[in-house]
Amino acid sequence: MRAYRTTTKLKLGLILAAVAIGVSSLAFTQRLASQLEAQDERAVELWVSALEFVYATNPAAQGDDASLWAALEDALISSDLEDDQRARLAAGLDSLRDVAPADGLDFVFTQIVEPNRFNVPAIITDQAMTYVAASRNVEAEGEGGIELARDMGRFHDPILLEDAPGGPQLVHYGESPLARLIRLFPIVQLGVVGLFILVGYLGFSYVRRSEQSNLWVGMAKEAAHQLGTPLSSMIGWIELLRLEGAVDPAMVADELEQDTERLKRVADRFEKIGSKPDLEALPLLPVLEGVADYIRRRVPQLGSPVAIEVDVPADLRAMVNVDLFEWVVENLLKNALDALEGEDRAHTITIVGRREPSRVVVDVSDTGKGMDRATARHVFRPGFSTKRRGWGLGLSLARRIVESYHGGSLAVADSRPGAGTTFRIGLVEPEPLT
Structure with missing residues (x-):
């Protein structure tokens, strides 16, 4: 139940984190877009001011130059001047028409009005909005341009251009492409975060289902393994009983009783998994000797000799x-025996216990093949096994029993390839006897 509550809290935390990221991102980008919008407005106002300056300073820019120069040319042609005088005046008018504007006007016209210094879409119309006088950064012609200008007016108030040719005009402007992208960015970001959360949720659910499946399979195999040893022993003793006179019936009865007790103990172990067991302040020597003796009687007699010392x-x-503690030690001893496979020399498995400040330590050491650091870091992970037929649950289950049920610790104290491995169990020391 606690695992499911933790999983639910973790999922809720992921969702809340995604919402927090989305809200903070949205607030930040909206603030940034507002600042950019104010900057665009100042750019449009600068452009309108430049236009007014040009119109006020250079009458030719107002559109009256064509009619003005045409009237002067007509007057010159219709005059009674001599041909040479008329030619000199025409040359003077041409040079006057080609005179460059003043420096300030030249700067405004060439640096602000003419080049595209900003990318804000703008439309210039008359005050009555009956026609489009000009446009910038947007295609605006006829009724479509007027309608687009009205749309711009819903978001920004138009700017009055008083000194325009033909009377005052209105400058309508919209949102720059960069501002639009910034406003759309939170939506895209929320979509990416949502996709990330969805993928993470699906992956987390898959991993959890996979771990649960491996746990059930591992527990089933562990149960079969725990029950298989005493059952195999009982079958062997029964076969010996059928051979009349081969064995002492009293001795067989004692052995069968031990195997039956073993089956009962296995059932008790699985019953206590998942519930809070009762802990007792007990001497460790009888418990460890009993486990060691049980394993000694089941060590294969063929091959290199193996000594188990306590x-x-x-x-x-x-x-x-x-x-449960016997189960832990059995798993460690069986793991040590597996590490001796394939060796051609005598081996020793030692169980050493000692008292340390605030805890009791039990070391289980072997003289087997050892492990490298990478393997030692993963030996307690569920499903990890270096054995071909292993299911990677024994050490993981042993650590859980020690940490969750005994309040202790289980770790690899030392392991080197070719030099053996030492597993260290830390247990809670009981109150001193009075």
């Missing part, structure tokens, strides 16, 4: 649940 003070006590 070096634990008789007065060393710890808070343990016997059934």
